[in-house]
Amino acid sequence: MAEFIVKFVSFGKTVSVPAGTDLVTAAIRCGIVLSAACGGEGVCGKCKVIVNKGKVKTEASRFISAAESKKGMVLACQTLVEGNLEVTVPKGSLEPHEGVSHASEDFTKGIILARESLFRPSPLARKICVDVHHPTADDNTGDLDRICDALKPRADSLHISTRLSNVKHLSEVLRESDYKITATLAYKDGSLEILAFEPGDTSGANYGFAFDIGTTTVVGQLINLNTREILGTRISFNRQAAYGSDVITRIIYASEASGLEELNTAIIENMNEIIMDLAVKNSVSLGDINAIVCAGNMTMMHLLLKIDPSNIRKAPYVPTTSVFPAMHPPEIRIETNSKGIISFLPGVSTYIGGDIVSGILACGLSEEEGLSLLIDIGTNGEIVLGNREWMIGAAASAGPAFEGSGLSCGMKAVNGAIQKVSIGADFNVAYSTIGGDKPRGICGSGYIDLLCHMLKCGVIAKDGKINANLRSERIRKIDNVREFVIAYKKEAAAGRDIVINEDDIENLKRSKGAIYSAMIALLNKVGKGVADVKKVYLAGGFGNYLNIENSVFIGLLPDIDRGIYEFIGNSSLAGARMSLLSHEAFDKAYDIYKKITYLDLSSEPNYMDEYIAALFFPHTDIGRFPSVRS
């Protein structure tokens, strides 16, 4: 088949692709990740590019105006290469790799810090330098035997084993280093494995990575395993986004010819980039990165390990596996110490993944006497209720509205996102954006403030409909849909007015209703009420900046003592870090995995009634929200 050259001019990057390749794929091939929330279906309109030169085959799109079309603008996902091309990518079409401000930011304070100190320091990979007894006529056991004897007092385990490759030239290494040798050991399947031997004392250089592999963002953290110091954290958007913003789109893509391979490569490159970046910044050699722990949802784990994910999206929605074997990094093309270890936190089911297990480990819900709730609001909303005796978990079909997806001006919590909003008596709007930039859109916490204030000043009613009788130029009707303007084009960086319309409100109402009613369904299932809950842990990047008062006001969170709410940030990352720093924590994750019961909400008889009752602001039954003046 003919191959053509595509040049992405602003990047100075060039790629050769077969005729018929779409431009999203061509861009990916040279590391340029275009926004493609819809997974290349042409329905989100986010992957606009300009074809300066060359022949393409493209579909007309309602997202491209006549003027834009004249300039050569096309939707990359709807455009196929038919000749050598020169393409310009507008900044707004890029999946932002940088500029993530606080979303998914790490939390190393308060409760998380206290939890971390509970576990005995015993990093997943340890380096121990030993002076080995010289052999004598009376002590002429094997070199490896004498090394193990020297290690045992410092590494209690029934079995110490190692791979053959580590043994072959051990005699030479031992003698060259005058019987001083450093062993790197790791806990694996309940026993201790010697990962590597190095001559002399190299025990000072022992590093690890904790990873949270999210559908939207990937966060990696470089840690000194000896000092427990966090050397750096790097967040980047999951490159798989180029193949679809949600897990279902990606699972479908994975079933295509080389789909799984491409998705796998995308996330591996993501991780390697983060590893390389932090290693270079901290002058850490890749060969000294001996252990990695990853937490992620079930689909992300399958794609990361290139395990067939197809049954995750078919009833009854089962993963191939919810536990993942520890392995050496080269098995999945991770570029750290090839003899090192990479481990994965276990999940429970398709909807309660390793990220949630990790979150429970991080907050300590599974060890408390009183009843606690963990609410993780991300692309979905996962909720776990329980205590040290039992746990029950559910996934609310909340959709990604609180991550800004599917809303007319929604965006992720990155620079330029409106994160806080208030509306004055005269319907004047005050807002602040992440990074202080001109507004480009609205993120989840901004929408919550917005809904709260629109309710308070009567812009919307309890059913979410916009009051058409109010006299404000901010309230208007476009294409028969009522909307409220937050920022006008002139003050925005979006190239248009930033608004919220009735469709958006409906969407947000369903999301908050799904989360609230899932919580109630779990409580009902065990015969408890919101008053019985002693602690609510709010997790997820979103969680850090949620205004609790406003969240209660719109009926997203229950109307209980605000003092029991606790932000725990990216608890998935925190749990991974704890597991990296203590194998006792890692073992505890397996206890959690075994203890959680998954509740399928769709087969709960009263769930649908609860859900429908929650489709009001704050709720049909206002008695549940006594603090919300009606």
Next chain:
Amino acid sequence: MAEFIVKFVSFGKTVSVPAGTDLVTAAIRCGIVLSAACGGEGVCGKCKVIVNKGKVKTEASRFISAAESKKGMVLACQTLVEGNLEVTVPKGSLEPHEGVSHASEDFTKGIILARESLFRPSPLARKICVDVHHPTADDNTGDLDRICDALKPRADSLHISTRLSNVKHLSEVLRESDYKITATLAYKDGSLEILAFEPGDTSGANYGFAFDIGTTTVVGQLINLNTREILGTRISFNRQAAYGSDVITRIIYASEASGLEELNTAIIENMNEIIMDLAVKNSVSLGDINAIVCAGNMTMMHLLLKIDPSNIRKAPYVPTTSVFPAMHPPEIRIETNSKGIISFLPGVSTYIGGDIVSGILACGLSEEEGLSLLIDIGTNGEIVLGNREWMIGAAASAGPAFEGSGLSCGMKAVNGAIQKVSIGADFNVAYSTIGGDKPRGICGSGYIDLLCHMLKCGVIAKDGKINANLRSERIRKIDNVREFVIAYKKEAAAGRDIVINEDDIENLKRSKGAIYSAMIALLNKVGKGVADVKKVYLAGGFGNYLNIENSVFIGLLPDIDRGIYEFIGNSSLAGARMSLLSHEAFDKAYDIYKKITYLDLSSEPNYMDEYIAALFFPHTDIGRFPSVRS
């Protein structure tokens, strides 16, 4: 470099080798193993071949007569290829692969059989077929999780793990087989590993191999792991013999450029040949051979695993390791199920290898209350003394005399070897050979009988000197060395008279002295005497046919109740088989390994005196042998 073609005419085999290759190596390359006891030094004269055509560079040898030289006979090890050749190999120059009669024969009766039945059947690899619960909305954990749940009641272990490659397409396999699946599990480092999944019920096909890797012979045994039935045993000479008959020669060879590679390839080919042969004969598919257990001495284990053996021959004689990690067969090029497991019995030190640990496991010495001795007479003589509380082991520098090596007419216990001898009053000699063939030489048990009868009828004195005053044509002096003729050229197949000379007797006396005095040294060390010994286990191929009465008479074995002597045959193989059939037995081998103390005889203050006192028939102190009439 120029390459030449060497054709071995009687085999119809051809090989291309670089100019300058010696003919032993050229033969090895096409699977023809020539006798080369001296390791290619030109001093044993056993690798005679006839060069029919072509140019060679060769050294004259005292082993080649003028007449032979005229026919083109050369020593293969002293002959380098300098052109295309046609070579004939006389049958006598071949390392016999077949025709081994009883040496290393397996023992599956008496005590070994009783011991085997003591261990709970739990083969190293097990196949379990399970009907896995179909997933439902209420039970939607991962496929692997449900499989493990189904396996757990039948395979109790804290951890069940598997490799990533087994998981990737598990969902598909499970659904295609309608949720009936067979898992192959193995014990590895204290936990249970799932080696493979197969659709449907394949649990009927589960086979294993036990191997005894000796310096001289390699024995493999194919076993049905479900029924515990031994399907076949095959013995072949260790192909490494082409590089030298003893371990020291081979260790030296291993230090040369590609020496370790060649020695490793030789033993791996040996094993693969045995595996293939028995598998074909029993219609067993190689893919159904799931577990292998090997026992062997320390040097054999190093060469098998391609581990640097160099320090084994340098004081203080330490192996690189005496424990060996379990692995998958392809790691060492063994051609059974690539997902299977191959395990190795641990050794204690350079001189007490896994073969001895295996022997102790097989006879049960380590579990007895009374004091027992294990004597393994092979290329060396290893002795272990102890009971269930403690064990102490030593290696006698007995040399390979009792295997026929280094003696003028010595040979291994194969067809044609004189194995039993008696001498009449008129010095007439009666003998029997293995296989009933015409005699080619004398093996160990023949020498013992011979020494005993020569003593009894006064051919030799207590110091081993031949009585020159006896009137018999069988007693003569050649090249100033006295000798006694057992079989004349005309009745033999050796092409010469079969004799024993004073050098041979001296050699044998040192061997028996070394074994006896080692035994006494061990007893002295723990303050015991021969009378305290409740059981003596005689192991080794040699052991099966040893005449105990005669052995006591010459002072090889102590003069105690004959009823406590027990032949256990190839106990190394038996222990490997027990470990293959029960992981409890395998674990016990590790207990044995930890319990044995190695005694270095050369640093025992009184050992040398004991040894010198034993250099008489039966002993300087005749009081120790009351039953031997003097």
